[in-house]
Amino acid sequence: xxxxxxxxxxxxxxxxxxxxxxxxxxxxxxxxxxxxxxxxxxxxxxxxxxxxxxxxxxxxxxxxxxxxxxxxxxxxxxxxxxxxxxxxxxxxxxxxxxxxxxxxxxxxxxxxxxxxxxxxxxxxxxxxxxxxxxxxxxxxxxxxxxxxxxxxxxxxxxxxxxxxxxxxxxxxxxxxxxxxxxxxxxxxxxxxxxxxxxxxxxxxxxxxxxxxxxxxxxxxxxxxxxxxxxxxxxxxxxxxxxxxxxxxxxxxxxxxxxxxxxxxxxxxxxxxxxxxxxxxxxxxxxxxxxxxxxxxxxxxxxxxxxxxxxxxxxxxxxxxxxxxxxxxxxxxxxxxxxxxxxxxxxxxxxxxxxxxxxxxxxxxxxxxxxxxxxxxxxxxxxxxxxxxxxxxxxxxxxxxxxxxxxxxxxxxxxxxxxxxxxxxxxxxxxxxxxxxxxxxxxxxxxxxxxxxxxxxxxxxxxxxxxxxxxxxxxxxxxxxxxxxxxxxxxxxxxxxxxxxxxxxxxxxxxxxxxxxxxxxxxxxxxxxxxxxxxxxxxxxxxxxxxxxxxxxxxxxxxxxxxxxxxxxxxxxx
Amino acid sequence: xxxxxxxxxxxxxxxxxxxxxxxxxxxxxxxxxxxxxxxxxxxxxxxxxxxxxxxxxxxxxxxxxxxxxxxxxxxxxxxxxxxxxxxxxxxxxxxxxxxxxxxxxxxxxxxxxxxxxxxxxxxxxxxxxxxxxxxxxxxxxxxxxxxxxxxxxxxxxxxxxxx
Numbered sequence: 001x002x003x004x005x006x007x008x009x010x011x012x013x014x015x016x017x018x019x020x021x022x023x024x025x026x027x028x029x030x031x032x033x034x035x036x037x038x039x040x041x042x043x044x045x046x047x048x049x050x051x052x053x054x055x056x057x058x059x060x061x062x063x064x065x066x067x068x069x070x071x072x073x074x075x076x077x078x079x080x081x082x083x084x085x086x087x088x089x090x091x092x093x094x095x096x097x098x099x100x101x102x103x104x105x106x107x108x109x110x111x112x113x114x115x116x117x118x119x120x121x122x123x124x125x126x127x128x129x130x131x132x133x134x135x136x137x138x139x140x141x142x143x144x145x146x147x148x149x150x151x152x153x154x155x156x157x158x159x160x161x162x163x164x165x166x167x168x169x170x171x172x173x174x175x176x177x178x179x180x181x182x183x184x185x186x187x188x189x190x191x192x193x194x195x196x197x198x199x200x201x202x203x204x205x206x207x208x209x210x211x212x213x214x215x216x217x218x219x220x221x222x223x224x225x226x227x228x229x230x231x232x233x234x235x236x237x238x239x240x241x242x243x244x245x246x247x248x249x250x251x252x253x254x255x256x257x258x259x260x261x262x263x264x265x266x267x268x269x270x271x272x273x274x275x276x277x278x279x280x281x282x283x284x285x286x287x288x289x290x291x292x293x294x295x296x297x298x299x300x301x302x303x304x305x306x307x308x309x310x311x312x313x314x315x316x317x318x319x320x321x322x323x324x325x326x327x328x329x330x331x332x333x334x335x336x337x338x339x340x341x342x343x344x345x346x347x348x349x350x351x352x353x354x355x356x357x358x359x360x361x362x363x364x365x366x367x368x369x370x371x372x373x374x375x376x377x378x379x380x381x382x383x384x385x386x387x388x389x390x391x392x393x394x395x396x397x398x399x400x401x402x403x404x405x406x407x408x409x410x411x412x413x414x415x416x417x418x419x420x421x422x423x424x425x426x427x428x429x430x431x432x433x434x435x436x437x438x439x440x441x442x443x444x445x446x447x448x449x450x451x452x453x454x455x456x457x458x459x460x461x462x463x464x465x466x467x468x469x470x471x472x473x474x475x476x477x478x479x480x481x482x483x484x485x486x487x488x489x490x491x492x493x494x495x496x497x498x499x500x501x502x503x504x505x506x507x508x509x510x511x512x513x514x515x516x517x518x519x520x521x522x523x524x525x526x527x528x529x530x531x532x533x534x535x536x537x538x539x540x541x542x543x544x545x546x547x548x549x550x551x552x553x554x555x556x557x558x559x560x561x562x563x564x565x566x567x568x569x570x571x572x573x
Numbered sequence: 574x575x576x577x578x579x580x581x582x583x584x585x586x587x588x589x590x591x592x593x594x595x596x597x598x599x600x601x602x603x604x605x606x607x608x609x610x611x612x613x614x615x616x617x618x619x620x621x622x623x624x625x626x627x628x629x630x631x632x633x634x635x636x637x638x639x640x641x642x643x644x645x646x647x648x649x650x651x652x653x654x655x656x657x658x659x660x661x662x663x664x665x666x667x668x669x670x671x672x673x674x675x676x677x678x679x680x681x682x683x684x685x686x687x688x689x690x691x692x693x694x695x696x697x698x699x700x701x702x703x704x705x706x707x708x709x710x711x712x713x714x715x716x717x718x719x720x721x722x723x724x725x726x727x728x729x730x731x732x733x734x735x736x
Contacts (some may be wrong), residue, residue: 119587124598128641131589146643184583184644308635313630503605 027074029101055085091420127155215242216280395451426453
């Protein structure tokens with residue numbers, strides 16, 4: 001057997017796991033590992049400018065591919081800088097393995113230089129974490145980390161490695177384990193057949209059914225199955241923010257997104273439905289509005305890999321725990337074999353009602369109340385120019401909601417956003433992570449002048465690794481979502497939501513060696529975007545000046561039911 | 574309602590803090606907590622008591638089960654079970670009080686485990702309620718110090734919580 005140092009074992013284990021890229025930033029506790037990285041060429045390291053960006057790059061890679069992203073950060077500040085990104089992945093159930101350096105074992109607990117209890121700090125925001133006590137443990141610990149991160153409900157796993165575990169002169173026998181078994185961790189491998197049968201009976205007897213598709217469907221690669229089931233039944237489909245793309249966004253059966261900024265037809269249909277088939281949405285507060293008023297007439301079937309997601313916010317009538325793909329496969333089989341006749345009369349009436357709701361608002365927005373471009377127009381034009389087929393990585397705020405509402409995603413894993421944690425600064429590094437792994441695809445970062453400045457230093461990483469993403473900045477000179485809430489709830493007292501002293505973005509990106517463009521008029525928008533996307537090998541930053549007073553609608557009325565919405569600044573349901 | 578949740582988990586560094594952290598993080602309350610290794614030194618048995626309605630308790634057991642180190646768990650209060658807690662209590666005992674305390678010790682089937690000229694240290698094992706009752710009969714002014722282990726519990730009959 002081969003003898004390797006702990007540092008070599010870290011890098012070899014990653015290579016043997018099939019990891020191509022790792023994202024990180026060196027530091028004292030990692031010097032042995034970085035030396036090991038230098039002496040091989042299987043695992044490529046991407047040097048970011050801030051550790052948070054490393055986590056978002058790895059996270060977005062995982063979102064786009066389904067495989068765990070890998071991050072390498074040093075002890076102390078390196079580790080704490082990664083925490084926001086780890087929490088982001090945790091909230092959205094994204095598989096990720098984070099290796100953090102730690103001070104020498106004998107210094108732990110002595111407040112040594114760059115010491116931080118990473119295992120303690122990350123405990124509430126990881127699926128699991130562990131610290132290495134002896135170098136021989138490294139291959140098995142990493143195997144476990146990948147296994148835990150990517151199975152069951154995926155999530156981030158932190159492996160904390162004290163520097164003396166990686167000493168180059170201490171060598172140990174190395175072999176990378178092929179499999180791992182944990183007696184205390186056995187993800188469910190299939191759903192309960194009896195429950196699935198019950199769910200299908202409810203589904204086939206429903207008069208006003210709705211299929212709600214969440215991020216779980218994407219994570220389980222079950223989009224095709226879900227689509228087949230929905231189209232077989234001709235039932236309306238609603239994708240959550242995390243589920244966008246799971247069911248094709250341009251299809252007639254698609255009603256849009258539910259919740260706080262969901263479409264009228266989606267929220268109305270949910271509220272008035274008599275049966276909701278929830279496939280992998282955890283029904284968080286941004287969807288349900290007041291849970292006690294949530295969908296009063298609906299029977300809820302809740303399918304989730306994580307039992308704790310079921311009946312957490314809203315009690316399920318038929319809970320089904322298990323992998324979504326196998327459960328939907330079984331449902332499809334039962335649906336095809338069933339003798340129950342669908343109540344087509346009721347379904348026709350239901351569709352008629354839905355079309356009426358759709359006609360009432362249908363994603364319209366006013367263009368006559370301002371001289372300036374509307375952010376919605378920008379997203380619609382972007383969708384047109386990219387033929388609805390780009391990877392869209394979003395930051396957080398109004399632009400995120402406009403992107404979710406107006407970019408029509410027909411494929412899963414194309415919409416990459418921080419849904420649960422709502423992390424500003426996510427968009428640019430996410431786009432970089434996707435572009436690096438899909439160099440031939442169009443990758444767009446939709447952002448605002450607030451979010452982009454939270455990780456704008458990564459423009460430098462883009463130059464170093466030649467990552468020609470397109471950045472579309474919906475510049476409204478304010479923290480739009482904060483401002484919107486201040487308009488609605490604080491009599492327009494815009495406390496700290498206005499950004500003064502914005503940089504000249506065009507000059508700024510040019511100084512990093514990229515291309516900057518400015519759009520102030522609608523008539524220049526499409527041609528500018530065309531021009532930008534024609535520059536295949538350049539990063540182009542398009543600074544689009546949009547109406548600073550625009551709000552995101554529909555918007556649910558707080559503490560009410562799903563059907564209670566503002567449709568514009570003056571109309572309510 | 575009060576529940577006794579008994580958890581079999583890997584005897585690993587950090588496992589206990591994960592359980593405690595979970596309760597803090599998700600705003601559940603812990604009334605008592607006891608933990609020690611089992612006959613198999615790789616496993617620990619943790620018993621905790623908590624209050625909550627059915628929905629909260631369901632979430633607590635689900636969230637505990639999700640922790641990687643948790644092997645199995647049972648809500649003992651769902652079935653017949655035995656519940657025990659040990660208390661060491663220092664009681665002021667001078668003059669007539671000495672006989673009075675001893676009488677109560679006898680009634681409660683407790684034991685005096687240490688004596689000084691002014692103090693009895695009493696050991697009492699039983700359900701939490703029994704321990705509460707003992708504290709109540711000793712007047713508050715005479716209770717000098719109370720140390721309780723927290724509840725430990727086990728199912729009655731054939732049922733076992735093991736690998």
